[in-house]
Amino acid sequence: MQSFKIxxxxxxxxxxxxxxxxxxxxxxxxxxGVLFIVFGPPGSSAPDSDQVNILVLVITLPAVLFxxxxxxxxxxxxxxxxxxxxTLTLTSNLITREQLNTATITLYANEIKSIHKHSTGGFTVxxxxxxxxIIIPPLMERSSDLEALLAHLSRLDVVDRTSFLxxxxxxxGFVSGALMLCVAVVENKVVLIISxxxxxxxxSWSFIKFRDNKNIDAKTKRLxxxxxxxxxxxxxxxxxxxIK
Numbered sequence: 001m002q003s004f005k006i007x008x009x010x011x012x013x014x015x016x017x018x019x020x021x022x023x024x025x026x027x028x029x030x031x032x033g034v035l036f037i038v039f040g041p042p043g044s045s046a047p048d049s050d051q052v053n054i055l056v057l058v059i060t061l062p063a064v065l066f067x068x069x070x071x072x073x074x075x076x077x078x079x080x081x082x083x084x085x086x087t088l089t090l091t092s093n094l095i096t097r098e099q100l101n102t103a104t105i106t107l108y109a110n111e112i113k114s115i116h117k118h119s120t121g122g123f124t125v126x127x128x129x130x131x132x133x134i135i136i137p138p139l140m141e142r143s144s145d146l147e148a149l150l151a152h153l154s155r156l157d158v159v160d161r162t163s164f165l166x167x168x169x170x171x172x173g174f175v176s177g178a179l180m181l182c183v184a185v186v187e188n189k190v191v192l193i194i195s196x197x198x199x200x201x202x203x204s205w206s207f208i209k210f211r212d213n214k215n216i217d218a219k220t221k222r223l224x225x226x227x228x229x230x231x232x233x234x235x236x237x238x239x240x241x242x243i244k
Contacts, residue, residue, distance in 0.1 A: 002145065004142060011080070085098070105214050114126045114155075133215070
């Protein structure tokens, strides 16, 4: 039995990538929020110094910035705890992934459907059940020993390119934000139906994937419950706009 953890270098790489995504998302939401407050919905009269509610902007902007900073700080702190607790244990016939506040995944050799080695140096061990996948990040301890043990469990399939779905997933938040803004401010019913349908589909799919994914910690899964609230609000908004 051998155990492996993420190296300090690997943790820094993951945290850097995560921070960049968080900052890009925060800037995206902030820009759209400010534009909405300043200019209002499309079709409204052009704003002048009297129409723009500067007071709302002055009060709202610092509060939103503070909430974003606190959210990013807490998220990074929790992420560090999760990475430090990440432990991969392998024997001659099984692999186990353990992590703080995250469901433990154990796969025997005969339960492994495939093992993919990615160009980044990480691995994905897929079980026969859709939710039983172990994500192994790059820069693990004793990476050569780890790869040898994985190859003993099942044949390694080298994946040079990520799938289309994996490439667009990092941008799903941006797309959802743009669609939400569209549903909130657009009055054209054709555009509303298209953007609303896409948004509901993305949020519904994300909620199901979040709940079934055993690589997501319990706290993040609890927060995903807000998706149902957002979905309800979007559906109500769509119905009222379409019937008026």
